[in-house]
Amino acid sequence: MNVADLSFYFFAGLLPLSVMAWMLGRNKVTGATTSERWNSRPGHYGWYSVIWLAAPALAVALLAGLLHLTGLYPVSGTVFLPVAFMAAAAGCWQGLRLIRPSLRAMYAIEKVIRGLLITAAFTSILTTIGIVIAIIFEAVQFFGIVSFWDFITGTQWSPDAASGENVHGMFGSIPIFAGTFMITLIAMMVAVPIGLLSAIFIAEYATENFRNIAKPALEILAGIPTVVYGFFAAITVSPLVVKFADSVGLHADYTNALAPGLVMGIMIIPFISSLSDDVIRAVPQSMREGSLALGTTMSETIRQILLPAALPGIVAAFLLAISRALGETMIVVMAAGLRPNLTWNPLEGMTTVTVRIVDALTGDQAFDSPETLSAFGLGLVLLVITLILNVISIYVIRRFRQSYE
């Protein structure tokens, strides 16, 4: 029996047993002849016995899983299932024995529920820790092979040429980060003006009805999967860019940085517009009215009163948008090149951090080859930048909220 079958039989067995335990626990209360007052409702005693049934069984399952994973003792199905169900039966018997009028079953249940909720809350922490550990663990191995200094100052990235001991100078990440920042810059140059002006129109000029249509319509842009944007950038926008460059006498690669940058910018518009819209509307109405009462036009009020007031929120929106652009993968994987290229010309092909991560991990290299490990080195840098941007933007937004709300 494999693990999937085993867990199926385990849960399929546990379910009817739980129902049975619930009924036994409740019946012990409803069928009782004692005149004493029961502390909790009959159903609570039912659940109480279910907990006593399920907890030992789950504990056995957890133990078996641990033993199996660590390889200390290979647990076979013929051992595991009887042991688990025997533990369940013993637990249930003990639980039923404890049921008496003075038992505070409800409080016991609440405690267990609380414990379960706390466990769930900890998965979020575990996930973060998992990501950090997984990346750092592999990144440390990578930086054991390639020196960190070479990594951040080298200008040549050619992992294919790196074999065995010959890794010196092959993992210089500057061209990769240059490409990443170039594409992010192009994206922001598209997204910031369009997003901000759209937000201003929606927040200040538009009627309520128009707003109700325009806002969800912009949100559609954020709902389009990135792989679709990638296809669009590679198949439609890139040839357009090449054609346009040709018509003005310039040469553009088919994997130019401009096409993914433009498309990424469009993808980011809703991030900027919806956050900016929120903060602009959060500026108190009294400031708006005070300014207009002094005889300013709407645009003067917006530029000189509202935007400065909403600035922290808008900055936070920019930061979030930048971190989104830095970590965006599919658009660049499909439309930007693979060739690390240190240049200012957006019409040339260049590559990004995320492209190299995908490339390193979808190839045929062994898992501990320097190229595969380099993905984790790049991932670590990406993670750190993203977290810093996020923490700053949370801080800025909190300051903004404090000043107006």
Next chain:
Amino acid sequence: MSLQINANMKRRYAAEKRFKACAVAALALAGAFLLFFFSDMIAKGLPALQQAEILVDVHYSDTSMKSYRKAVDKPFREIVSRGWLRTLPLYMEDHPELMGTTQARWVIADVDVDQYLKGKAHRLKEKYQLQIDQLQSEGRVKLAFNTGFFTNGDSKMPELAGIKSAVVGSVYVLLLTIVFALPVGVMTALYLEEFAPDNRLTQTIEVNINNLAAIPSILFGLLGLAIFINFFGAPRSSALAGGLTLALMTLPIIIITTRASLQSVPDSIREAAFGLGASRWQTVWHHVLPLAMPGILTGSIIGLAQAMGETAPLLIIGMMAYVPDAPGSILEAATVLPAQIYTWAGESIRAYEERTAAAILVLLTVLLSLNGLAVYLRKQFERRW
């Protein structure tokens, strides 16, 4: 003096007009892009819903059993889909009663015939072009609805490639995502909103969730690869690994939206329940949770839609494998619709382009309906207190 004021006013009003025009133009630009994008995708994808078919005599005989190309007469061998011919021996095994007969059947045409008929770039030789024109005037060539696109798995022959295995893979992955993410997400939100004391630990968890929501999706792929596959030994490319990875990614979205909808339930409800002697859990389970349900549902649907369109982390854990048949269990190699789009987009044969766009249309239709459903549910059940 008043002239000067007038001139000044004119200038200011002109500036006002310019500014407003800029804002309108920005919005119009975004709208125009949306329009351009959708019409481009539809124009590219719609042709794939049709497939060229040719009426030919198919010989079911021992000769064609041995060499399947002989099942059709010589002039047709180059214009009928080779991939389809290859399936003939299997078909004959399943239908022994057909042996020894010859039937006129509509048969899937070769990809170049298909592209030629649709007026696209093709590599069909002059001689066959004339033959197709001839057949067309006899009514023996037609563009029929492409059912194969929805009922076939992936294939190295563009005319036979379909999205079925990817759709089945997507369904598996999403089911796993819901099963893992929804209970844990809702429970976390319940704890933070209804049970947790406001202490350091709670704040740490909150900051964590915010950070988790901002981490690029590709890093979740690194997590899935290092933890689920390398450490826990989940099979590579399996729906299990994909579902777990996407569940972790969806978790923060579900937590954040659930918390928002729990917050919108007024305290008077809780106080009334406490006043009647209900315990904390009774209050939450019988009163707060049912009232917050529409919001939780909406948030989960949105989170699910996002997970459904996600590709990057799944590439990292190997879910772009070539999967011709729908996976039978969550441990088998599977692919999902976005990953299928990615692999088709990378194919060198041009005929895959329209199929890629058609798969995109399918994906977008599902995603937009999911989002529409979320908006509808919110409108339908939203309560203002």
